[in-house]
Amino acid sequence: MGILVRIVTRNFLTRQGWSRHVAILSNTNSSRNDKQNYSVFNLRNSIMISCGICSAVVGYNIFKDRLSHIIPEFPKVSAASSSRRAQFNFIADVVETTAKSLVYIEIQDTRRMDYFSGKPVTVSNGSGFIVDSSGLILTNAHVVINKPRSNVSVRLTDGRTFMGIVEAVDPVSDLATVRIQCKNLPALKLGESSSLRAGEFVVALGSPLSLSNTVTSGVVSSTQRPSKELGLGGRDINYIQTDAAITFGNSGGPLVNLDGEAIGINSMKVTPGISFAIPIDYAKNFLKLAEEKIKKGKSYGEAPQRRYMGITMLSLTPQIIAELKQRGSQIPESIQQGILVWKVIMGSPSHTSGLMAGDIILNINNQDVKQSADIYDILESQTKVLDMIVLRNAKILKISVVPENPE
Incomplete structure (x- = not known):
């Protein structure tokens, strides 16, 4: 009997323990299944989210490409823009260094007075540029000669005005110098027209229509345009042809290269796109001969005394x-x-x-x-x-x- 009770008890305990063991195992397996299910759920969600992001990126790129055909992109302003501006604004650099040497020349008729100002009437004007800091100015001869009973007035870029004296004239080459009583003026550097090439950038400075410091630019079309082709008999000059706009007031103004050197004197415009300048090499020779004669007390050239047409x-x-x-x-x-x-x-x-x-x-x-x-x-x-x-x-x-x- 005791043996039977012991066996039943053992069996009961064994079954109860087994049940508990089974329950524990069941709980353990359930926990493992939950973890596996959770991992699968996370993986599935990650895949869905990744697919959603990829779809969004692809859709945005397609929409952007289609939108670019409808709405153009506007240029972005950055630090590179300012450096590009500084790099390519070479004409502004030339003007900044040369314009201070430009002068405005006005021819005033002493016989006629303006009704309102009481000053002599302006009959002509032109340009010139300072070639010596002591007050020597180079211009075209046709700007200052053949104007009977007239005064020559010279205005600097700072606004000061002086009466000028025609010091030397060469009607053949159409060059003249004017002297004003002023010192320490900014003289323009004279270059060499012999080294000028067709296609080279040039800048024409002048005072057309009484407007000081008017700037035009262009390229050199020809460096050897003979005077005979222009019908200028008596002149043995090879003119510089350029498409830079030269008007009446530009006459006598400088034609400068990108180094800020005068390589010509604006002379005449035939038609828009065809203008001519006297090479600076001729002008340098004229200045040298004029200085030598003036030092000897002689005058260089005389304006021809012929009747005046204007x-x-x-x-x-x-x-x-x-x-x-x-x-x-x-x-x-x-x-x-x-x-x-x-x-x-x-x-x-x-x-x-x-x-x-x-x-x-x-x-x-x-x-x-x-x-x-x-x-x-x-x-x-x-x-x-x-x-x-x-x-x-x-x-x-x-x-x-x-x-x-x-x-």
């Missing part, structure tokens, strides 16, 4: 006529020569007679004119009235001019 002119050649036609000028095929009126001075005999810039003089007093020298010869004659046949906008006009006698 125009600046250019002889037309077949080459120039062809270039004018390419730029839209209405010149008949029958016209192969003549004198182009480049500038008419306000209040001059030509101005009061109705002659205009751009006119082409074909005939004077029944005599065909082919070059500027023909008109100079007529002015030296005793003929009082010049009856001209003029071409203007493809129309033939008759204009009579009475030149002024020199004093």
Whole structure:
């Protein structure tokens, strides 16, 4: 009996322990299953989130590409922009170093006074630039000569104005110097036109229409344009041709290179895109000879004492006529020569007679004119009235001019 009770008890205990053991194992397995299920859930969520992010990135890139065709991107402003500006604004650098040497030259008629100011009336103006700090200025001869009973007024970039004296003149090369009583002026460095190349950048400085420090830029078209091609008889000069815009007031102003050196003197414009400058090498030779003669007490060159018309002119050649036609000028095929009126001075005999810039003089007093020298010869004659046949906008006009006698 005791043995039976012991066996039953043992069995009971064994079953109870087994049950407890089974329960423990069951709980353990359940915990393991929960952990496995949780890990699977986390993995599944991670995969879904990753797929969502990838889809969003791909969708954004597709949307961005499509949107770029509709809304253009605007340039971004950064530090690189300012450095790029400093790198490529080379013309501004040239102007900054050279403009202070520019002067404005005004020719005043002492016979006529302005009604409001009481000062002499301005009949012409041009430009020049300082070549010596002692007050020596270089300009074109046609800016300062052939203006009877007139004063030369020079205005600096700082606003100061001085009366100038024409010191040396070379009508053949169209160069002149003006002296003002002022010291310590900023002189412009003179370069070498012989080293100039076609295609090189140049800057033209001047005072067109009385506006100081007007700047235009362009490139050199030719460095060896012979004076004979321009119909300038008597001048043995190879002009610099440039497309930099040169107007009436630019005459006498400097044509400078990117090193800030004067390599030419602005002389004339035939048409927009075709302008000419006197090489600085000729000017340096002119300055040297003028200085030597002045030191010896002699004057260099005298303005010719001929009758005054008040125009600046250019002889037309077949080459120039062809270039004018390419730029839209209405010149008949029958016209192969003549004198182009480049500038008419306000209040001059030509101005009061109705002659205009751009006119082409074909005939004077029944005599065909082919070059500027023909008109100079007529002015030296005793003929009082010049009856001209003029071409203007493809129309033939008759204009009579009475030149002024020199004093």
